């Protein structure tokens with residue numbers, strides 16, 4: 001490898017979708033964090049080596065996001081070798097971080113405070129407002145020593161534009177696999193060498209031909225529909241629209257009994273979990289306002305689709321990059337909705353849109369609107385930068401890798417991304433781990449308060465259990 005070590009970085013231009021994420025991340029949306037809570041001290045050398053191996057096999061993970069201030073464009077610089085440094089916070093430095101992020105009255109664990117701290121430490125902040133060209137790594141990693149309980153937190157931060165949720169899950173699986181299988185011999189995997197994958201391209205390069213285009217008039221009408229709708233949309237009440245925002249997390253967990261009943265309920269009705277989650281959230285949001293029954297409100301729901309299997313060629317879940325697309329639907333609510341009726345309604349409108357390829361045909365329009373909102377916050381209600389009430393993923397993450405977890409001493413795990421720039425009022429990151437539903441619900445604070453969100457999520461949980 002020594003002959004390539006000093007060879008210059010390759011440059012790869014970014015795609016339209018990636019460009020929107022670069023702009024979003026610059027303002028605080030799209031900082032993905034994978035967080036692990038360990039009950040034994042991680043082996044730093046091993047962790048460091050494993051991360052290096054991941055960056056060798058997935059070149060995009062060792063790239064730097066570059067902003068050229070002359071042309072005002074982003075690109076990826078991909079060096080030939082990895083230069084990742086693992087940041088280590090000893091217990092004093094961790095304690096300082098916890099002190100400066102005082103938990104609110106409800107039980108927030110140290111692990112969650114550290115997760116929020118990571119979501120709000122933005123290495124790409126204002127990258128595109130800089131007057132000098134600069135570049136910042138897309139991947140960062142830190143270890144925190146949590147004194148009082150003798151635990152450790154490992155946090156991996158990655159730019160959403162180059163690593164969507166599917167890739168983040170694959171990354172975590174590969175990382176724990178490497179840390180488990182490697183016995184410290186310093187060898188580079190089974191075959192003695194790392195197989196370097198090709199640099200991934202943007203999602204637009206893989207859209208099946210014909211599916212992205214749509215008739216000129218239809219495009220104009222849909223765009224008008226999206227932008228007119230945004231003024232008629234209802235939002236969760238804004239508590240403080242003026243102060244500087246950060247991302248916070250409320251966790252929604254169901255035990256295995258309630259989870260299996262909920263999944264069974266979805267299955268018998270032929271709908272996916274995302275339908276039930278968004279319906280429960282809509283009912284809880286409507287109920288949080290003291291409006292008379294029968295008064296109509298319109299809410300927007302964004303459903304994120306992992307397009308990998310629909311692309312040409314189809315991509316594996318280990319293909320690192322951003323390959324999600326969004327479908328935006330609006331739903332009229334008048335109070336007194338019943339969960340399964342509403343879930344069927346939300347899910348079928350999503351399914352219809354997907355069947356007519358809206359996730360491909362409207363991709364460019366939604367990217368354009370997202371960038372418009374970022375550039376002109378005044379186009380959104382109270383300059384809140386909220387573009388929908390909620391975002392859900394079409395499919396949950398199914399995590400059954402508990403053997404690795406036990407051996408490595410992993411006690412808890414959460415994965416989510418920041419939303420305090422442009423985004424929804426609640427972004428749901430759902431995982432089913434050991435048959436239990438575990439959702440990280442990310443919201444912008446203090447636009448919404450912790451109490452408001454906790455109440456909403458508690459109510460949502462009640463609705464899901466009672467059904």
Ligand SMILES: *[C@@H]1O[C@H](CO)[C@@H](O)[C@H](O)[C@H]1NC(C)=O
Nearest residue numbers: 043045046182183184185186
């Ligand atoms: C940590 O990992 C390194 C490299 O894999 C190995 O050489 C070392 O023995 C390990 N240390 C401990 C304390 O297990």
